[in-house]
Amino acid sequence: MNNPLVTVEELAAERATGRPLVLADVRWTLNGPSGRADYEAGHLPGAVYVDLEAELTTHGPSGGRHPLPDLGTFQLAMRRIGVSAATPVVVYDGATSLAASRLWWLLTDAGHPSVRVLDGGFAGWRAAGQPVETGPGAAPAPGDFVVAPGHRRVVDAAGVAALLDGEVALVDVRAADRYAGENETIDPVAGHIPGAVSRPSTQNLTEAGGFRPAAEIAERFADVVGEPVLYCGSGITAAHTLLALESAGRTGALYPGSWSDWITDPARPRATGSTP
Known part of the structure; x- marks a missing residue:
């Protein structure tokens, strides 16, 4: 089993190679405001913001407080941030990886072969003196990932x-x-x-x-x-x-x-x- 975590040092070295990589920022707080303001105040260079409440869950009358997202909505979100099956994805949030783990699980369940979580999140990246971008971020080239759930064991x-x-x-x-x-x-x-x-x-x-x-x-x-x-x-x-x-x-x-x-x-x- 491959390690699903990547350290700040490993990610910095990987970014330095220039190889394609999707960086997804999933900062989120339960019952709090959207994490977009935090993203715009500072994020990993090239990272794209993903809204957990709007894109990684579907609010409805059943399935608990955060049901799994509608497949079409999730696929559109992943294509929006540039996800393709051949491109590795690294997900992060503020520090604890709590929100990042949601996207990690969804993408691996959907069949993506290379998804990792940045251990320590944005806080760890910034503490290590790595470069940070501000602002709304540039839209990446759209991806073509096809969501095919069922790669993980789910129990109702x-x-x-x-x-x-x-x-x-x-x-x-x-x-x-x-x-x-x-x-x-x-x-x-x-x-x-x-x-x-x-x-x-x-x-x-x-x-x-x-x-x-x-x-x-x-x-x-x-x-x-x-x-x-x-x-x-x-x-x-x-x-x-x-x-x-x-x-x-x-x-x-x-x-x-x-x-x-x-x-x-x-x-x-x-x-x-x-x-x-």
């Missing part, structure tokens, strides 16, 4: 329900207090899916926002056997933990609707309290 609510008494691990990657049902400030129902273990995604990161070494991430999940099903509040943070797992040589499945989808049916069981 019915699939999760079938796992509750099985051997496949279910992992909740939200903050521990939300898992326990003690501090739910986003979704209308608190708690977690019964049988899920708690592995907060933020604990995969250093204080600077980069990912911990692969060995440390592997240790965090040493007792989670096989290929776990990951969920969070609305599917975005779960992709972030999958990115961490793959940087450590493992993989898993995603429940895109996650907790915000699970709780839409009152017949589905819920649990509270913490686990080791």
